Amino acid sequence: MAALGAMSSASAETLNALFMAQAAYSDSDVKAMTAAFEKDNPGVTVNLEFVPYEALYDKIVASKAAGGAGYDVVLYDVIWPAAFAQNNVLVDVTDRLKGLDRSQIFDGAWATVDYDGKTYGMPWILDTKYLFYNTEMLKKAGIAAPPKTWEELAKDAKIIKDKGIVQYPIVWSWSQAEAVICDYVTIAAAYGGKFFDDGKPAFDKGGSLDALKYMVQTLKDGVSNPNSKEYLEEDVRKVFSAGDAAFALNWTYMYGKANDPAESKVVGKVGVEPAPGVEGKTAASAVNGSMALGITAGSSKVDLAWKYIAYLTSKPVQDKYAQLSLPIWKASYTDPAVTKGQEPLVQSADVAIGLMTPRPMVASYQELSTILQTQIQNALAGKATPEDALAAAAKDAARIR
Amino acid sequence: MSGRIGMPSPWLLLGPMLVVVLAAVGYPVVTTIWLAFTDTRLMAGPGSAHWIGLENFAYVFTDADFLAAAGRTVYFTLVSVSAEALLGIAVALLLNQEFHGRTFCRALLVLPWALPTIVNALMWRLVYQPDFGVLNAVLSQTGLIGSYRSWLGVESSAMNAVILADVWKNYPLVALIVLAALQSAPAELYGAATLDGANAWHRFRVVTWPIIAPPLLVALVLRSIEALKVFDIFYVMTHGGPASATKTMSFFVYEESFRFMRVGSGASYALIVVLICMVFVGVYVRLLKRQEAS
Numbered sequence: 001m002a003a004l005g006a007m008s009s010a011s012a013e014t015l016n017a018l019f020m021a022q023a024a025y026s027d028s029d030v031k032a033m034t035a036a037f038e039k040d041n042p043g044v045t046v047n048l049e050f051v052p053y054e055a056l057y058d059k060i061v062a063s064k065a066a067g068g069a070g071y072d073v074v075l076y077d078v079i080w081p082a083a084f085a086q087n088n089v090l091v092d093v094t095d096r097l098k099g100l101d102r103s104q105i106f107d108g109a110w111a112t113v114d115y116d117g118k119t120y121g122m123p124w125i126l127d128t129k130y131l132f133y134n135t136e137m138l139k140k141a142g143i144a145a146p147p148k149t150w151e152e153l154a155k156d157a158k159i160i161k162d163k164g165i166v167q168y169p170i171v172w173s174w175s176q177a178e179a180v181i182c183d184y185v186t187i188a189a190a191y192g193g194k195f196f197d198d199g200k201p202a203f204d205k206g207g208s209l210d211a212l213k214y215m216v217q218t219l220k221d222g223v224s225n226p227n228s229k230e231y232l233e234e235d236v237r238k239v240f241s242a243g244d245a246a247f248a249l250n251w252t253y254m255y256g257k258a259n260d261p262a263e264s265k266v267v268g269k270v271g272v273e274p275a276p277g278v279e280g281k282t283a284a285s286a287v288n289g290s291m292a293l294g295i296t297a298g299s300s301k302v303d304l305a306w307k308y309i310a311y312l313t314s315k316p317v318q319d320k321y322a323q324l325s326l327p328i329w330k331a332s333y334t335d336p337a338v339t340k341g342q343e344p345l346v347q348s349a350d351v352a353i354g355l356m357t358p359r360p361m362v363a364s365y366q367e368l369s370t371i372l373q374t375q376i377q378n379a380l381a382g383k384a385t386p387e388d389a390l391a392a393a394a395k396d397a398a399r400i401r
Numbered sequence: 402m403s404g405r406i407g408m409p410s411p412w413l414l415l416g417p418m419l420v421v422v423l424a425a426v427g428y429p430v431v432t433t434i435w436l437a438f439t440d441t442r443l444m445a446g447p448g449s450a451h452w453i454g455l456e457n458f459a460y461v462f463t464d465a466d467f468l469a470a471a472g473r474t475v476y477f478t479l480v481s482v483s484a485e486a487l488l489g490i491a492v493a494l495l496l497n498q499e500f501h502g503r504t505f506c507r508a509l510l511v512l513p514w515a516l517p518t519i520v521n522a523l524m525w526r527l528v529y530q531p532d533f534g535v536l537n538a539v540l541s542q543t544g545l546i547g548s549y550r551s552w553l554g555v556e557s558s559a560m561n562a563v564i565l566a567d568v569w570k571n572y573p574l575v576a577l578i579v580l581a582a583l584q585s586a587p588a589e590l591y592g593a594a595t596l597d598g599a600n601a602w603h604r605f606r607v608v609t610w611p612i613i614a615p616p617l618l619v620a621l622v623l624r625s626i627e628a629l630k631v632f633d634i635f636y637v638m639t640h641g642g643p644a645s646a647t648k649t650m651s652f653f654v655y656e657e658s659f660r661f662m663r664v665g666s667g668a669s670y671a672l673i674v675v676l677i678c679m680v681f682v683g684v685y686v687r688l689l690k691r692q693e694a695s
Contacts, residue, residue, distance in 0.1 A: 054640065058659050065443045065664075083662075087444035175554075176642025227531040229643050230554030239532060367661045377644040381556055 013304055014045045017073040018059055021050035022234055023253050024125045024291070024325040033321065037311045046308060053077075054177060057366065064089050064296065072299040073308055075124070078290045079178075081115040082363045090120040090294040091302055097122075108356040109328040112290040115361065121294030122313040126328045128286040128352045129186050129249050130345070132258065133271040137165050137246040148283070150190055150214055150276045153247060157223035160246045168225035170218060171245040173233045174380060176373050181359065182287050183249055184376055187211035189357035190278045190285035196360060201397045203372070204390035207281070212386040216379050229380055241266055249275060251289060253324040255345045272344050274352040288356035290328075364400045371396045436668035443662035450665065457669035466645070467653055467670065471677070474649045477564060478628040478681075484568045485624055486617065489575025493613075496576070497583045507580075514573035522637035525566035529553050529638075553639050556646040563638050563647060567631070571624060578620040582613045614692055622685045629678050650674045 019030050027050050034046045049071075051059055057080060063070035064087070076084065084090050097119055102110065109123035131153070133146050141160045147153040157169035173179035185195075191214075193207025202208065218224040225245065228236075233250055237257055240248040241264035248254070257263050258270045274284035293312060295305040311317060318327035322338045326349055332338045339346045362368060375393035378384045384392070437457055441450035461467055496507055513521070528536050529552040537549040552562045586609065594604045632651035635641060641648040651674060658667030 061443060061659060061662065087442075087662075089444060176640055176645070227551045227554055230531070230551055230639075242532070244532060364661070370656065370660065373642075374645050377642055381644040383556070383644055 012043045015072045016047045018071045019050050019075050020053050020056055022053055023251050029321045033312055033317055071296050072301055072305040074294055075291055076294055078112040078288050079359050079365045081120055082361050085115040086363045088297050091297055092118050094119045105328045106353055108288050108353055109290050111358055112292040121292045122309050123290055123292045123328045124313050125291040125325050127251050127289040128356050129275055130348055131273045131275050132248045134246050134269050135271045136269045140165050146271055146273045147276055149279050153276055154218055161223055166246055169223050169246040171225040171236050171239045171248045172228040173231045173236050174228040175230050175232050176377050179232050180373055180376055181369050182289055185287045185359055186275050186285050190282050192281045201394040204394040209390055212379055216386055252326055256323045272348050274348045284351055286352040286355040288358045367400050368397055433668045436665050437672050439665045441665040443664045457666040461669055470648050470650050470653050478625055481564045481567045482624045482628055485572040485575050488572040490579055492576040493579035496580055510573045513570045518633045519637055521570045522634045526638050529562055554643050556643055559639055559646050567634055575620045578616050579613045582616045586612045618685055618689045625681050626678050630674055
């Protein structure tokens with residue numbers, strides 16, 4: 001009887017996996033990859049659950065607090081490993097990676113899974129924000145080349161606005177959410193700003209302050225879409241794809257979607273560049289928005305979970321689905337089968353991936369981010385000056401318990 | 402005689418039910434109260450917790466952000482519940498009249514209330530969508546606004562926009578309860594009042610109001626409690642933004658417990674919410690008693 005039980009569990013096993021229902025790979029991509037994995041591993045079923053990005057962290061934390069027997073495989077963001085490592089949420093897979101030459105994968109991708117000398121999963125989505133532009137609108141405005149600096153971007157946007165080509169040339173994801181932090185960090189990196197200095201908050205001075213001033217100024221000048229204050233990345237994509245913006249800052253996935261006739265009115269007019277820099281300081285800027293797959297500490301099927309993760313993150317699978325999310329593997333970027341049709345994106349990625357600025361790797365990141373989101377929004381709403389807003393954020397951040 | 406012999410004690414009959422109630426209600430309540438006096442962290446588990454007395458509560462009352470959230474929540478409750486009451490009574494009186502298609506209208510009334518909150522919130526987000534939302538389209542075509550506006554992204558309108566969405570979904574509950582009471586009103590009362598020369602307003606005050614007041618109060622108690630602990634509609638429509646203009650008390654409980662993982666202090670926020678609810682309920686109960694006495 002016991003033998004029989006063991007046999008049946010070996011031939012019919014179930015994995016529970018948690019994914020995200022926006023950006024990067026689409027739901028149907030993940031379903032297709034998983035179906036192929038199940039075909040290769042008869043008897044294995046993978047239950048997929050898709051939640052919006054905003055609910056991903058809550059789900060992982062709640063399942064850990066409830067005993068952790070819920071998910072085996074979870075998708076997680078580059079900002080969470082510190083909190084996860086300190087609370088024993090994920091399985092340490094350092095030993096499983098011993099046979100792999102780490103230099104085949106970009107450093108920015110590894111930053112997603114490494115914490116304190118240990119590795120907690122495999123990077124899966126290598127992502128940063130790019131500057132997308134509408135080539136037709138730039139041409140109409142007589143702008144020969146896309147802007148290389150943030151100042152130039154604001155100037156070009158003003159020209160486009162004054163010529164009446166579009167009412168609000170730039171669109172951003174500045175809603176009270178993690179999205180606004182990603183835009184802010186991108187601009188702050190260009191201005192040479194720092195988050196912390198000697199362990200103390202430093203986002204209220206220097207380049208970090210200049211970044212928020214820039215954001216507020218573009219709103220005052222009417223070149224930024226004021227609705228940006230309630231937008232997430234998907235809203236930005238829709239506005240850009242509807243032809244209602246000349247410039248947009250967004251993740252990799254927008255390139256494919258903005259060129260998809262079923263979703264977009266600007267097919268063939270989508271330009272992409274690395275996010276701009278600041279004269280005399282930086283040539284371009286980028287934020288690390290990568291994501292990874294990990295095994296929860298409560299999983300009883302660690303080996304099978306790892307097999308699934310290894311499959312999803314393998315080069316052939318990533319190459320096959322490179323339309324919405326570029327692979328983590330360096331070798332993929334010279335493979336014509338991967339780059340075909342998205343050469344401009346891959347060219348920009350060449351620059352941007354090397355520059356990716358991380359958000360602070362601290363266990364209390366969620367709280368720090370919430371404080372910053374609130375104060376950045378206060379400044380964007382005109383309730384406080386950028387100086388006062390960031391000073392208040394620094395004061396609150398120093399108080400985090 | 403035979404009925405008395407072998408008749409189990411009432412406690413024995415109630416026993417299974419009591420066990421279920423204690424497990425389902427008692428356990429979480431006791432745990433929450435205990436947590437509120439500790440520094441428990443969500444992922445570290447209860448074993449790591451320390452008893453810290455009133456420290457969490459001391460923090461709550463010095464937290465200007467929480468006090469602001471409490472103020473916002475009370476505003477949300479007062480405005481949305483009174484709007485629901487007025488609209489509910491008006492619609493109930495209307496649907497109590499004899500007219501063609503009344504049954505159809507009554508069925509239609511239940512529809513918003515039957516929608517899950519999340520669906521309602523998503524629907525209203527589309528209505529308010531600044532670029533192609535129907536609200537902007539209607540208002541600008543009728544000339545009421547000059548250009549398209551952001552409703553949920555602007556501090557001055559975000560809270561009221563959510564209130565409108567909440568009222569639309571919840572006034573049918575009030576209307577249904579009031580309508581049920583109206584149906585039970587004996588027609589002779591109205592006839593007698595008319596004979597006595599009472600006008601419409603008098604008839605409402607003397608005949609209708611005493612009939613609908615007690616069930617209306619019950620409906621308002623239910624709605625007020627729900628409004629004070631409101632979370633989901635804000636989570637979907639604004640996520641607390643812009644610039645925290647729609648951050649309610651329950652949003653704080655959620656953030657503290659699940660985002661920042663401090664379930665101990667999250668529980669203390671939750672208890673404060675319960676206390677505020679009890680104050681509201683107390684006021685209503687007194688009103689109800691006065692109503693019954695008169």
